[in-house]
Amino acid sequence: MSSAHTSEITTDAVASAPSLDTVSVLKQLHALIGSDLAETNRIIVEQLDAQVELIPTLGSHLINSGGKRLRPILTLLTAHMFGYQGSGHALLAAVVEFIHTATLLHDDVVDKSERRRGTLTANAIWGSKAPVLVGDFLFSRSFQMLVANGDLQVLRIMADACAVISEGEVMQLVVSNDLATTEAQYLEVVSRKTATLFAAAARLGAVVCGRSAEEERLLGNYGEYLGRAFQVIDDALDYASSNEKLGKSIGDDFLEGKITLPVIHAFMHATEEERQFWSRCLEQKEYDEDSLQRAIALIRERGSLDYTLAVARRLAEQAKEQLLHFPPSEAREALLLLADFSVSRSF
Template sequence: MTAEILQLHGDRPPSLDPMMALVAADMNEVNAVILDRMQSQVPLIPELAGHLIAGGGKRMRPMLTLACGKLLDYPGHRHCKLAAAVEFIHTATLLHDDVVDGSDLRRGRKTANIIWGNSASVLVGDFLFSRAFEVMVEDGSLKVLKILSRASAVIAEGEVNQLSAQRRIETSEDQYLEIINAKTAELFAAACKIAAVVAERDEATEAALDAYGRNLGIAFQLVDDAIDYVSDEATMGKGVGDDFRDGKVTLPVILAYARGTAEEREFWKQAIVGHRTSDDDLAHATALLLKHDTIADTLARARHYGQRAVDAIGGFRASRAKAALTEAVAFAVARAY
């Protein structure tokens, strides 16, 4: 799939530029809502929230809401405020995740929890969740409220499920996929689906956009989990091997453990419980992943889900929006190359 899309682009690699150009005007409106709604009489709140929101993120999820609106020729502006709500939900989960994971870096900058402490990060995350729900209620659609509130609950369930699976080498591939579907893909799906609701399209259209976002989200997370072992800090914006040191059992590890010798399995057991986390151990883990082709197989799985995302919007007429959404899938997968 990726190779086919790359050919369509000629020599240039796929990027989010077409989607960014498509939604630029609407994105200005989204950013104005974000800036306005993160304000508070308590100075620490906009200071901390602004650190993360201004930290160089691509704003991919709110852009998906806007681009799906373009795909449906939606002429209004309701989706702009809702896209801001989507970004607030995402930002709140990042603040909470960095506390749970004890992360030092996010998008190449010190995390909020390192600068202001865990308590402030958790509480400002709660504030942003609350702002998101204020915006949803103002929109007035119970259906939108149901989609985004459910997404918020599912994301939290996914994070708890991931915490339960942490340092458990026996985590299954099915449980792993359940975790990433909840913690990552659910918000991608909701961000896309709400565009169909505000555009007052039928349930088939809602389902198509849900499927596009969900499969894109799964592909996105699969690539993240693969490149955690083979990329670099500058590219990822976080520490290399963080998942390994945190004892997260991701698909590359699940496959390597299943394919490994008794000696290799013992190494993985020791590593995942936290007894083998040195740089040499990380290098050995990466060598095992490469030996058993588990990075390549994880990326192949990402391409599979990427193709499912493209197929989900196959029934829509050719347009600039459809092309941008298709290229966004290629971008998500091509980050690994």
């Protein structure tokens, strides 16, 4: 993507720009779909029930650890935008959250992450085997719920999404620690690994309301762009936020050798000596206690946070453009708010 937009962003924009308060945003959303979200949470608790006690214990640990529920909120909001009066959307929102939770359990094991949302990860508490197996249970339970729902189109959307997400996980593994990774490759991983579930969640609201294929497509596009923007900002925050805000250790991506957009941009504009530094740290995984601070300094010096924010903002605007095809409503305004929130949040 072109760097022409970076001049519009001030230095250290990600770290210093005003952010939409997360609590305030979520309160607005809950005021609109609070009862639907409560029903979704009830279904989640009900469907977590299993004969093996570790399953609900471990599943609840992550589901109740402070997540924003953005993906299920998308399903509820898009259904609300069409005036849906049934209860099927709450079950589908619960499915979306289960699939998201399963991917997080697997991710934390693969990445050997110690913290998520400010609390210890499941694998930090129970080891790596239990989270993988409980993640498998959540995937399986999700498809039991979809079969019980009985809508073949819904089942197809979620089955396709899970396949694409899995491909994204493998793609991320392939490009890890590889500074030859291009921005296009990075965005493809983001699209598959993160944005695919956002898109599926948004499409479900149209499907459960029996809307047209074009409306479903537009909402899928909205979710895709929103998910990309959200993840791009997530990757910027790893070099810009604070531990308390982010809910994980700053520099986790750096220490794991993840090639994210701030790194890609900084490496592209680096001197030969700086390239050797990036290669030593991210490809050879040789770093000392000062390496992270130098990486943060280089990313800021090269304007890489500004560039990353510009990319995310453009994606958020593309998300909002998809909604202009729908008539004004409280739900549409809430979806527009989510797009703004995705790029202005501080955690």
